Every structure is written in structure tokens, then in C-alpha cells.
Amino acid sequence: MTDRSPSPPIRIVVLGGGTAGWMAACLFAHEWPQARVTVIESPDIGIIGVGEGSTPQLRALFAKLGIAEADWMPAANATYKVGIAFTGWSERPGYGRYFHPFASAVDLHTEPQFHASARARRTGRDVPAHPDRFFLNSRLAERGFVPLAPDNFPFEVGYGYHFDAHLVGQVLARRAAELGVEHRQDRVVEVAVGEDGQVSHLLTDGGEAIAGDLFVDASGFRSVIAQAALGGKFLPFASNLFNDRAVVMPTPNGDELNPYTTATALSAGWVWHIPLTSRAGNGYVYSSRYIDPDHAETELRRHLGTLDDPTPARHLEMKVGRVERSWTGNCLAIGLAQGFIEPLEATALHIVQATVEGFIQAYADGGFTPQHRDVFNRTIARRYEGIRDYIVCHYRLNRRTDTQYWRDAATLADLSDDLKAVMTCWFTGGDLPAEVHRLDIARYYAPMSWGCLLAGYGTFPADEKLRPAPPPADLASLDRLLDGCLLNFRSHAQALGSLRASA
Ligand SMILES: Cc1cc2nc3c(=O)[nH]c(=O)nc-3n(C[C@H](O)[C@H](O)[C@H](O)COP(=O)(O)OP(=O)(O)OC[C@H]3O[C@@H](n4cnc5c(N)ncnc54)[C@H](O)[C@@H]3O)c2cc1C
Incomplete structure (x- = not known):
């Protein structure tokens, strides 16, 4: 890949056959059909195998492919996913649970009422402002409804998915094969880098040299090309995201x-519960500074009611942070090789996409040269930081006092200027949507998401300080609108049964 190159790179080598590698292979083969795309992965190393929740963005990927x-x-x-239920993150009465919904178009009519109500409560008026009342997907979740409406329903409904990471990889691998992607199974033992800093080829255990014009590092936390061979700098997020491990186990659903x-807060972190059709x-996800792996496993088993279950649990380490530059020379780092923000909002695959x-856009815009590389790298870095800030806010504003973990999280001092500005706006009665737009962070998390988090924890003045006031919104018509919408939806389990039958 040089400045003289007039067309997309002809030979694209993707190192890694996890979800990130297969997503990239499909996208490159789809967008640049003249390229020869090869995926190389080591069956001995395998994939991480977690990563079972998505954002709505994944729908666009499947549609494109x-x-x-x-x-x-x-x-x-x-299964379908309409959002995330947070339980146990706040001890404040009435706020033990809130829902972070994916946005649906009907919310355009209800969101202003939510922000007005939350602002009224923030400024001392006793009005209902729990977010769950205001959004379609929160109500779909409460009823266990699938986010699929008949064609005559006039609003687009936002949703993502839950899936088995191994099986979704196989789906993508099959699509990649249809798109002409070559698949090799071998372990890469050396990355050959020329004096110009460009990767020339990968050497495999089987003695092969795999040459390429563009190398995509999708090798997981090992980051075999971007960090290990090219020495790309890793910027950890440990000063404000201190979860560094996870213990994982399935249960029957x-x-x-x-x-x-469901994301439930435990003593030193939180536990995800993701329903699949085959299992849960x-x-x-916890911090090893506050609990050791054995105690974490016991706490997880107690939470799941599986203390006597012989099913082994898997323990994972997490490297939380990002590479300084995702695109260096002729290497693009993606997935865990590029960075990882803990999975609280299930954003990893969204960032891969x-x-x-x-990259494809920046490279094409630059006439198939690295002309826009710096802008691209800054844009990706900003995305990581925008997402990180929203995750950090979950910890910084938690309303638990029962363990040192939660007390320490509530005093986190290393906050970005953007996050400080959002918090200041909230606590001083400012206009939250205006502030989120002013900071230009709505593309990572929209005002609705920030509002649901802040109001969902009950970060309002103490009840005894609130003064009676009429609600600023007509909540009866809001309820009528959303309940009317619900008449168009049916049970999630039933819809999945029909989908299986039609497959
Ligand atoms: C606890 C946890 C929970 C998560 N939850 C979510 C979630 O809910 N939603 C979400 O979007 N994401 C989640 N993620 C992130 C998600 O798991 C990853 O982003 C996703 O699986 C992609 O991983 P990957 O393909 O980058 O890496 P991996 O799955 O680790 O794949 C790496 C690939 O590189 C290959 N490889 C490595 N070294 C070599 C070598 N030397 N030679 C040949 N091949 C090699 C391996 O064989 C493998 O094929 C979670 C992550 C963790 C740790």
C-alpha cells in the first residue's frame, strides 16, 4: 500500500478468525470485490468466544452483506435485543432498576417530555422522571415483546441482537467464502517488517510466507501485528475503568x-445475563483489585443459583484501553487487537464495524493512499473515548455504598472534560440535550442515553427537598401513545419460534 497505488489494495491479509476478523473479511470482500482477501487463523489458539450482545448497528452489517x-x-x-436492563446500580428507593433502550422513531415524540420531566425533578420539582415510562423499547422489554412491527406501523423500531459468538463467526465465515475469501488455518510465528515500516509478509508455523498489500490485525488481545511487531503504543484506561477480569458460565435459559x-451490579463489578435460544x-466483569477469581466465581455462582453445578466456569483477563493509532503503515488493527472497553454496553463489534x-471510506477518499490516515485515527480514538466516558459515568455516579469497590468508583477523579461538562450540566439544572450536542458527543451516546443513565440512577435532589408541582408533560397522552403502539407487537418467544420454523 503506497502513495502511488491507484486502486484498492489487491492482497488483503486478515490475521484472526474471531468475529472481528470475519466481519472485516466480509466487508472488504464486499466493498472491494477486485481484492483478494485471505483470513488466516490458528485453530490451536482459537477465539475468545464471548461477545454475545450487539448494538443496532449490526443490523446494518447483515443488511449490507x-x-x-x-x-x-x-x-x-x-435473540432480539431492545436494550439493557440495569439492576442494583443504585440504592435509591424507586431506582433499583432502569432500562437503557435502543432508540425507536416514536421516541422523537416522547423524548422531549422525558428531558423536561427530568430537568424539572433535577431542579427540585416532585414530578415523575423515571426513564422507563417514556420510551417504546422500555415498554417492549417490560412486556417481553419482539421489536418487529407490521409494515403499517409508522415508526422504525431500533433493535440489536444476542447470539452465540462461535456460531455467528461461522455464519460470517460462510458469507465470506461466498464472497471469495480464502481461509487458511495455520499459526503465524513471525511478522516480516521492511525498513520502511511496512509489513511485507507473515510467516506461518507451516513454513509459508503470506504476502499482502494491506494487513488487518484481528488477532485478539495478542495484537500480533499492530502492537507486538510494529510496537504500536497501547493506552490503558485503567485510571477510570478498573474492571480487568471476567468469569463466565452458561446456564439453561x-x-x-x-x-x-440484564446487567446486575454485584460486590466488585457487574454480571451480564444474555438470553439465547439454546442457553443463557x-x-x-470485575476488578481484581477488589476480589480474587475464586471469590468472584463463587459470587457469580451464588447469584446464578449454581453453587453445586459441576459446569466449569471460564476465567478471562481483559486488557482495557486502545492502541494509539488504529491504522499504521499498511496495518489496520481491529477488534481486541485494537482495543477494548469493558462490555457494559456491548459496543466492541460496533467499533469493529x-x-x-x-477505513474503507478514508482510503477511498484519499485516492487509495494514506492521505486521510491521521484524520481517521483521530476519529477512531475519539469514538473510543466517547464510549469510554459513557461507561465511566455508570461507575462514577453509581448510588451504592455497600462495598469499597462502589465507594471508590464514586470518587473516580480522572474524568474527561466532556464527562465533567455533562455532569455539571445535569447537576446545575442545565439543558442536557443541548449540552450533549454542543460537546459533539451525541454520535457516541445520544442525549436519551445520557438522560436514562442519570435519571435511572435517581440522581435527583433528596425526596424531602422536592416541592409539589404539576408534571411538565402530559403523561396520560404519552401513556396512551406508547400503549397504543404496543398493540402492534407480539411475544419475543413466539416470534423466534416462527423465525425458526421459516428457516
Ligand atoms: C468478557 C468479555 C465480554 C464481551 N462482551 C461483548 C459483548 O457483549 N458485545 C460485543 O460486541 N463485544 C463483547 N466483547 C468483545 C468481543 O468478544 C470481541 O470484540 C469479539 O469477540 C472480537 O474478538 P476478536 O475477533 O478481536 O478476537 P478473538 O476472538 O480473540 O480472535 C482472535 C483470532 O486471532 C487468531 N490468532 C491470534 N494469534 C494468532 C497467530 N499467531 N496466528 C494465527 N492466528 C492467530 C485466533 O486464532 C483467533 O482466530 C467481550 C469481550 C470480553 C473479554
Whole structure:
């Protein structure tokens, strides 16, 4: 890949066959059909195998690749996801649970009423401002409804998915094969880098040299090319995100097929619960500074009711932070090789997609030269930081006092200027949506998301300080609108059954 190159790189080598590697291979093969794309992965190393929740962005990926839900969802034991339920993050009465919904178009009519109500309560008026009342997807979650409406429903409904990471990788690998991607199974033992800093080829255990014009590092936390061979700097987020481990174990899902993820706070972190059609995925994300792996596993098992279950748990270490530059020379780092923000909002695959699509756009805009590399790298870095700030806010504003972990989290001092500005706006009665737009951070998390988090924890003046006031919004008509919308939806479990039958 040089400045003289007039066309997309002809030979693209993707190192890694995890979800990130296959996503990238499909996107490159789809966007640049003249390129020869090779995926090389080591079956001995395997994939991380977690990463079971998505944002709505994944719908766009499957749509672009022409993979219908009926074709991939049953094959990946997938379910629909309308958002995330947070439980136990606040001790404030009435705020033990809140829902972070994915946005639907009807929310445009209800969101202003939510912000007005929350602002009224922040400024001392006793009006209802719990976020769950105001958004369509929160109500879909409460009823266990699938986010699929009949064609005559006039509003677009936002949703993502839950899936088995291994199986979704196989779905993408099959699509990649249809797009002409070559698949090799071998371990890369050396990365050959020329004097110009460009990667020339990868050497495998089997003695092969795999040459390429562009190398995509999707090798997971090992970051074999971007960090290990090219020495790319890793910027840790440990000063404000201190969870560094996870312990994971599946459970049977019984009859319950919630169309949402649950994130429950425990003593030194939180546990995800993700319903798949075949099982439930569970994982306790915690900080090893506050609890050791054995105690974390016991706490997870107690939480799940599996203390006597012989199913082994998997323990994982997490490297939280990002590479300084995602694109260096002729290497693009993606997925865990590029960085990782802990999985509280399930954003990792979203970043993979944004990185690959952003790279393809930047490279094409520069006439297939690295002309826009610095701008691209800054854009990706800013995305990481925008997402990180929203995650940090969950910890900094937690309303728990029962363990040292939560007390320390509430005093986190290393906050970005953007996060400080959002918090200041909230606590001084400012206009939250205006502030989020002014800071230009709505593209990472929109005002609705910030408002749900802040109001969902009950970060309002103490009840005894509130003065009676009429609600600033007509809540009866809001309820009528949203309840009327609900008449268009049906049960999640039933819809998945129909999808399976039609597959
Ligand atoms: C606890 C936890 C929970 C998560 N939850 C979510 C979530 O809910 N939602 C979400 O979007 N993301 C989540 N993630 C992130 C998600 O798991 C990853 O982003 C996703 O799986 C992609 O991983 P990957 O492909 O980058 O790496 P991996 O799956 O680790 O794949 C790495 C690949 O590189 C290959 N490889 C490595 N070294 C070599 C070598 N020398 N030679 C040949 N091949 C090699 C391996 O064989 C493998 O194929 C979570 C992560 C963790 C740790």
C-alpha cells in the first residue's frame, strides 16, 4: 500500500478468525470485490468466544452483506435485543432498576417530555422522571415483546441482537467464502517488517510466507501485528475503568427469553445475563483489585443459583484501553487487537464495524493512499473515548455504598472534560440535550442515553427537598401513545419460534 497505488489494495491479509476478523473479511470482500482477501487463523489458539450482545448497528452489517435474519438468527441461536436492563446500580428507593433502550422513531415524540420531566425533578420539582415510562423499547422489554412491527406501523423500531459468538463467526465465515475469501488455518510465528515500516509478509508455523498489500490485525488481545511487531503504543484506561477480569458460565435459559440484556451490579463489578435460544450467557466483569477469581466465581455462582453445578466456569483477563493509532503503515488493527472497553454496553463489534467502514471510506477518499490516515485515527480514538466516558459515568455516579469497590468508583477523579461538562450540566439544572450536542458527543451516546443513565440512577435532589408541582408533560397522552403502539407487537418467544420454523 503506497502513495502511488491507484486502486484498492489487491492482497488483503486478515490475521484472526474471531468475529472481528470475519466481519472485516466480509466487508472488504464486499466493498472491494477486485481484492483478494485471505483470513488466516490458528485453530490451536482459537477465539475468545464471548461477545454475545450487539448494538443496532449490526443490523446494518447483515443488511449490507445480504444476510437475512431467517438465515442467520436460528443458525446462531440468536435473540432480539431492545436494550439493557440495569439492576442494583443504585440504592435509591424507586431506582433499583432502569432500562437503557435502543432508540425507536416514536421516541422523537416522547423524548422531549422525558428531558423536561427530568430537568424539572433535577431542579427540585416532585414530578415523575423515571426513564422507563417514556420510551417504546422500555415498554417492549417490560412486556417481553419482539421489536418487529407490521409494515403499517409508522415508526422504525431500533433493535440489536444476542447470539452465540462461535456460531455467528461461522455464519460470517460462510458469507465470506461466498464472497471469495480464502481461509487458511495455520499459526503465524513471525511478522516480516521492511525498513520502511511496512509489513511485507507473515510467516506461518507451516513454513509459508503470506504476502499482502494491506494487513488487518484481528488477532485478539495478542495484537500480533499492530502492537507486538510494529510496537504500536497501547493506552490503558485503567485510571477510570478498573474492571480487568471476567468469569463466565452458561446456564439453561428455561422458559425465559427476554428481548434484552440484564446487567446486575454485584460486590466488585457487574454480571451480564444474555438470553439465547439454546442457553443463557452469564459473565461477572470485575476488578481484581477488589476480589480474587475464586471469590468472584463463587459470587457469580451464588447469584446464578449454581453453587453445586459441576459446569466449569471460564476465567478471562481483559486488557482495557486502545492502541494509539488504529491504522499504521499498511496495518489496520481491529477488534481486541485494537482495543477494548469493558462490555457494559456491548459496543466492541460496533467499533469493529465503524473502524473497517471508516477505513474503507478514508482510503477511498484519499485516492487509495494514506492521505486521510491521521484524520481517521483521530476519529477512531475519539469514538473510543466517547464510549469510554459513557461507561465511566455508570461507575462514577453509581448510588451504592455497600462495598469499597462502589465507594471508590464514586470518587473516580480522572474524568474527561466532556464527562465533567455533562455532569455539571445535569447537576446545575442545565439543558442536557443541548449540552450533549454542543460537546459533539451525541454520535457516541445520544442525549436519551445520557438522560436514562442519570435519571435511572435517581440522581435527583433528596425526596424531602422536592416541592409539589404539576408534571411538565402530559403523561396520560404519552401513556396512551406508547400503549397504543404496543398493540402492534407480539411475544419475543413466539416470534423466534416462527423465525425458526421459516428457516
Ligand atoms: C468478557 C468479555 C465480554 C464481551 N462482551 C461483548 C459483548 O457483549 N458485545 C460485543 O460486541 N463485544 C463483547 N466483547 C468483545 C468481543 O468478544 C470481541 O470484540 C469479539 O469477540 C472480537 O474478538 P476478536 O475477533 O478481536 O478476537 P478473538 O476472538 O480473540 O480472535 C482472535 C483470532 O486471532 C487468531 N490468532 C491470534 N494469534 C494468532 C497467530 N499467531 N496466528 C494465527 N492466528 C492467530 C485466533 O486464532 C483467533 O482466530 C467481550 C469481550 C470480553 C473479554
